[in-house]
Amino acid sequence: MAISFVHIFFLLLLLLTPLHLSLAKKCIFTEKYEVHIINKLPPNSPQLKVHCASKDNDFGMHYPITNEDFNWSFCGLLFSETTLYFCHFWWNSKDKAFDVFNDKDYCVHNQTFPNHLKYCKWEVRSDGFYLEQYNSDTKQYFMSHYMGWS
Numbered sequence: 001m002a003i004s005f006v007h008i009f010f011l012l013l014l015l016l017t018p019l020h021l022s023l024a025k026k027c028i029f030t031e032k033y034e035v036h037i038i039n040k041l042p043p044n045s046p047q048l049k050v051h052c053a054s055k056d057n058d059f060g061m062h063y064p065i066t067n068e069d070f071n072w073s074f075c076g077l078l079f080s081e082t083t084l085y086f087c088h089f090w091w092n093s094k095d096k097a098f099d100v101f102n103d104k105d106y107c108v109h110n111q112t113f114p115n116h117l118k119y120c121k122w123e124v125r126s127d128g129f130y131l132e133q134y135n136s137d138t139k140q141y142f143m144s145h146y147m148g149w150s
């Protein structure tokens, strides 16, 4: 008797595990977010290096060329606090590290306009880092200067 219960338990575990994973990928219960980091540095300038990570994911070092879009997506968390992704950037003997996602409504805290698309678009330019915003009054997207290289 006891053995058959153990068998049933492990059978259920095997059946449920792939189901659980596929649910997680499609974000059934939470929203799906995308973060895009686009190299908008001048061509023929030094190579941009980007290292992004969260508590659970490390994307390693990336070397996007001019106009290349380095991006990833993830599901929002159901119960706990917002997911946090940060990146470290190196270019032309300068470097900068900051959160690129720490707020489910604004991409990053303290922005003027909420991000209703769940889509965080960053551009890396020679004068710093820009985050796309949507002005709901004028119904227009625009790139907003977030911080400089130094």
Ligand SMILES: *[C@@H]1O[C@H](CO)[C@@H](O)[C@H](O)[C@H]1NC(C)=O
Binding pocket: 069, 070, 071, 072
């Ligand atoms: C997102 O990254 C993938 C490679 O991981 C790339 O093929 C794709 O073009 C990127 N998305 C956009 C909108 O550029």
Ligand SMILES: CC(=O)N[C@H]1CO[C@H](CO)[C@@H](O)[C@@H]1O
Binding pocket: 109, 110
């Ligand atoms: C200056 C300012 O508004 N700071 C706020 C930025 O967002 C965090 C998190 O929502 C607040 O705790 C700060 O007060």
